[in-house]
Amino acid sequence: xxxxxxxxxxxxxxxxxxxxxxxxxxxxxxxxxxxxxxxxxxxxxxxxxxxxxxxxxxxxxxxxxxxxxx
Amino acid sequence: xxxxxxxxxxxxxxxxxxxxxxxxxxxxxxxxxxxxxxxxxxxxxxxxxxxxxxxxxxxxxxxxxxxxxx
Numbered sequence: 001x002x003x004x005x006x007x008x009x010x011x012x013x014x015x016x017x018x019x020x021x022x023x024x025x026x027x028x029x030x031x032x033x034x035x036x037x038x039x040x041x042x043x044x045x046x047x048x049x050x051x052x053x054x055x056x057x058x059x060x061x062x063x064x065x066x067x068x069x070x
Numbered sequence: 071x072x073x074x075x076x077x078x079x080x081x082x083x084x085x086x087x088x089x090x091x092x093x094x095x096x097x098x099x100x101x102x103x104x105x106x107x108x109x110x111x112x113x114x115x116x117x118x119x120x121x122x123x124x125x126x127x128x129x130x131x132x133x134x135x136x137x138x139x140x
Contacts, residue, residue, distance in 0.1 A: 006112055007077055007130055037107065037114060039134040042076055044107060060077055062132045064109035 004060040017061070018051035024063055037066040074130040087131070088121035094133055107136040 003012050005024060014020035017038055030036065038045050039062040045053050055061070073082050075094060084090035087108055100106065108115050109132040115123050125131070 004077060007074060037109075037136070039107075039132065042132075042134050044134050044136040062109065062112075062134065064112050064114050064132065066107070066114040 001055065001057045003055060003058070006062055006064075012055075014055055016051055016055060017045055017049075017053040020055060020061060021050060021063065035066055037064050038062065039064070071125065071127045073125060073128070076132055076134075082125075084125055086121055086125060087115055087119075087123045090125060090131060091120060091133065105136055107134050108132065109134070 001012060003010050003014070003020070005012070005020070012020055012023060014023055017040065021033060021036070021038065024030070025033075033047060038050065040053060040055075041060050071082060071084075073080050073084070073090070075082070075090070082090055082093060084093055087110065091103060091106070091108065094100070095103070103117060108120065110123060110125075111130050
């Protein structure tokens with residue numbers, strides 16, 4: 001499906017946020033979801049909901065580095 | 071300056087994240103920064119750093135709703 005990941009159009013076969021994260025992590029060398037926040041269409045998705053959050057064509061996903069603490 | 075705010079190109083006179091947030095909040099009717107997270111070029115900026123974080127032409131800013139707790 002066509003997604004917009006961090007502002008860039010991407011063709012991704014990812015049914016949910018968890019699988020998208022795995023694809024993006026591999027591509028960008030992110031080792032752990034620790035310290036990573038993901039927002040779907042402007043709404044942060046809690047990590048424990050990643051696998052249960054389905055993606056649809058045209059969704060906008062932001063994968064950002066959230067600093068610990070602060 | 072030209073910024074990309076939530077994936078949309080925007081012309082904004084905002085020297086830092088705090089002033090950009092005020093402009094966007096007014097436009098979108100957000101009343102409080104509570105529960106809002108902001109990332110600059112893929113990196114979350116802590117709220118207390120908003121005013122001290124300068125913006126430059128072409129910066130990509132994501133203003134997302136972070137659910138409380140979780």
